[in-house]
Amino acid sequence: MQCTKNQVRRMREEAAVISRVRLRQSRLSMKLGRRRPTRYVELHGMNSALRRSLDDAISAIKHGCGQMT
Structure with a gap:
C-alpha cells in the first residue's frame, strides 16, 4: 500500500x-x-478520606451495620 x-x-x-x-x-x-507536591498530596489525602467515609456510610446503610435504633 x-x-x-x-x-x-x-x-x-x-x-x-x-x-x-x-x-x-x-x-x-x-x-x-x-x-510544591505537598498540596497535591494534601488534596489527595482529603479526597481519599472523604471517599472512605462515604463508603463506610453506604456499607452501613446497605448491610445495616452501625445503625442506631
Whole structure:
C-alpha cells in the first residue's frame, strides 16, 4: 500500500502536533513536581478520606451495620 504525498504530509503534521502536546505536558509536570507536591498530596489525602467515609456510610446503610435504633 503506497501513501500519497498528501497523506505523508498529513501524518508528519499530526506527529509534530502530538509531540508538541506531549512536550507541554512533560514540562508542566516537571514544573509542578519542582514547586510544591505537598498540596497535591494534601488534596489527595482529603479526597481519599472523604471517599472512605462515604463508603463506610453506604456499607452501613446497605448491610445495616452501625445503625442506631
